Amino acid sequence: MLRGIKGTYVYVCDKNLREYLSQFIPKNKIEKTISFIPEENVIPYINSIPLFDLKVTAGNFSELQTVTDCDWIEIPKRYKPSIDLFACKVVGESMNKIIPNNSICLFRKYSGGSRDGKIVLVQHSNIQEGDFGSGYTIKEYRSKKIIDNDSWNHQSITLKPLSFDSTFNDIILKEEDLNELKVIGIFECVL
Numbered sequence: 001m002l003r004g005i006k007g008t009y010v011y012v013c014d015k016n017l018r019e020y021l022s023q024f025i026p027k028n029k030i031e032k033t034i035s036f037i038p039e040e041n042v043i044p045y046i047n048s049i050p051l052f053d054l055k056v057t058a059g060n061f062s063e064l065q066t067v068t069d070c071d072w073i074e075i076p077k078r079y080k081p082s083i084d085l086f087a088c089k090v091v092g093e094s095m096n097k098i099i100p101n102n103s104i105c106l107f108r109k110y111s112g113g114s115r116d117g118k119i120v121l122v123q124h125s126n127i128q129e130g131d132f133g134s135g136y137t138i139k140e141y142r143s144k145k146i147i148d149n150d151s152w153n154h155q156s157i158t159l160k161p162l163s164f165d166s167t168f169n170d171i172i173l174k175e176e177d178l179n180e181l182k183v184i185g186i187f188e189c190v191l
Helices: 015-022
Strands: 002-004 007-009 049-057 070-073 085-091 103-109 119-124 135-148 151-160 171-174 181-190
Touching: 049 103, 135 181
Parallel strands: 049 085, 049 135
Antiparallel strands: 002 007, 049 070, 085 103, 103 181, 119 135, 119 181, 135 151, 151 171
8 A cells, every 4th residue: 555645545456356346435536627716706715826837747748837827726625725835737647547638636835844645736947947937747756865873865756646647757867967957836626
């Protein structure tokens, strides 16, 4: 079993056992259809959160993008709109065990702490020319650290796909690429 966001992901190889367990384990469900709020009714972070004009690739890093605009949307009742929440579209199949292609996903802004094992939205400005935008992707975050007495540094970061298609490869970033990597948000749910 893998630790999941707000739950557990169960992968069962044996077909009979999988069918038996599926009777008792609810499947990951899509929360609801998103509702855009008319501009005159928007009260930012009180009744809505931003849906940025960003297309995050579930695959390799996206093409060059600069976030310039947003719409305002309602979110599921179990979440309280706040300045820490935002949404954007995820395209691609490398995360299709959790995030279907062309889904709008809810993220919580990353504010520190361990990211290991979490599904994260990351930005890398060195993959593209940093002055003209950045590349974005969403993956499960894994890191290897070098510990030296009381300090540590990342040796490498692996961004793992969670796909039913086994042709997707890990993105492995070594020391020289890590300075330009920035975790933007932690995945909450598909809207």
